[in-house]
Amino acid sequence: MASSSVSTDRAFAPVSSKEFLPPVDLGDVLITDLLEICNSERADKVMAGERIRFALVPLVKFWAGRTAAAVTRQSCEAYGKWRSRADGTVRRELGVLRASINHAHAEGRLSRKLVIHLPARPEPKERWLSKNEAARLLIAARQAPRARSYLPLFILIGLHTGARKSSITALRWDQIDLVAGLIDWQPQGRKRTKKRRPRIRIPRKLLGHLRRARLRAPSATYVIHENGSPIFDPKKSFAAACDLAGLSDVSPHVLRHTRATWGMQAGAKTWELSGFLGMTEQTLVEIYGHHHPDFQREAAELY
Numbered sequence: 001m002a003s004s005s006v007s008t009d010r011a012f013a014p015v016s017s018k019e020f021l022p023p024v025d026l027g028d029v030l031i032t033d034l035l036e037i038c039n040s041e042r043a044d045k046v047m048a049g050e051r052i053r054f055a056l057v058p059l060v061k062f063w064a065g066r067t068a069a070a071v072t073r074q075s076c077e078a079y080g081k082w083r084s085r086a087d088g089t090v091r092r093e094l095g096v097l098r099a100s101i102n103h104a105h106a107e108g109r110l111s112r113k114l115v116i117h118l119p120a121r122p123e124p125k126e127r128w129l130s131k132n133e134a135a136r137l138l139i140a141a142r143q144a145p146r147a148r149s150y151l152p153l154f155i156l157i158g159l160h161t162g163a164r165k166s167s168i169t170a171l172r173w174d175q176i177d178l179v180a181g182l183i184d185w186q187p188q189g190r191k192r193t194k195k196r197r198p199r200i201r202i203p204r205k206l207l208g209h210l211r212r213a214r215l216r217a218p219s220a221t222y223v224i225h226e227n228g229s230p231i232f233d234p235k236k237s238f239a240a241a242c243d244l245a246g247l248s249d250v251s252p253h254v255l256r257h258t259r260a261t262w263g264m265q266a267g268a269k270t271w272e273l274s275g276f277l278g279m280t281e282q283t284l285v286e287i288y289g290h291h292h293p294d295f296q297r298e299a300a301e302l303y
Helices: 009-015 031-042 051-065 073-084 088-106 131-143 151-161 167-171 204-214 233-244 253-265 272-275 279-292
Strands: 182-184 197-200
Touching: 031 051, 031 088, 051 073, 051 088, 073 088, 088 253, 131 151, 131 233, 151 167, 151 233, 151 253, 233 253, 253 272, 253 279
Parallel strands: none
Antiparallel strands: 182 197
16 A cells, blocks of 8 residues: 655644644645544544544554545445445444544644545344343343443343443443433533433333442442443453353344334334434334334225
């Protein structure tokens, strides 16, 4: 891969100083510098900061030495072939590249934006857990030598609220009102993004687990923790519990699918369930509507 001797001093001096400098052309800035700046300025301010850092490793390796002008449909497609990963993974990683370029433009460092060509959005997965599978997963989590201190609670929160993994692992006790029985998924001071983070009522069965967890660790800051240290990605321990429970094709996000599916199967009002899950009613109906007992009932009985 060809390297570049482009100097980026003029473009990125504002990172370490407040001196105003005019925006530069796409051919005058290295992609790796854009990625570094976005990571340093945004990763700690967004809920998906950890995902950004993971994406940086392959992005930096592939785009090293190239300027932003090298980002084309052909080079984006070449990145996908080079990664040899699922379209969803490539799409997320190129999304980080797009965010880095947009951030530089919004901050006045780039003269214009770029179109990042992403793979098609994959079809939503249908995998969800039956009640029996969920019970087996919880039993396995409680048997884990180290993870049993936090993994069962992580799973319970996921099953009862349908929250995303990043929201659960970032959840702090100051976001929970155990008296009123409420969780505010939007942390104080955190900028709102397109990911809806509602304030919800804590399900009765979950409230008892949260109260006991608080009593066990009254000084903890994060709800999901190990001896006070937050666990931001229980991926390995979750996968181990799935193996022990004999479950395949199950990731933490399946807990969200499960909560949405169970809610629809129980005949929940779609506007109320969508608000609880932090998704649009249209998305809820499109993906999970066929699980509702009233799904196409009138249409099916027209004749």
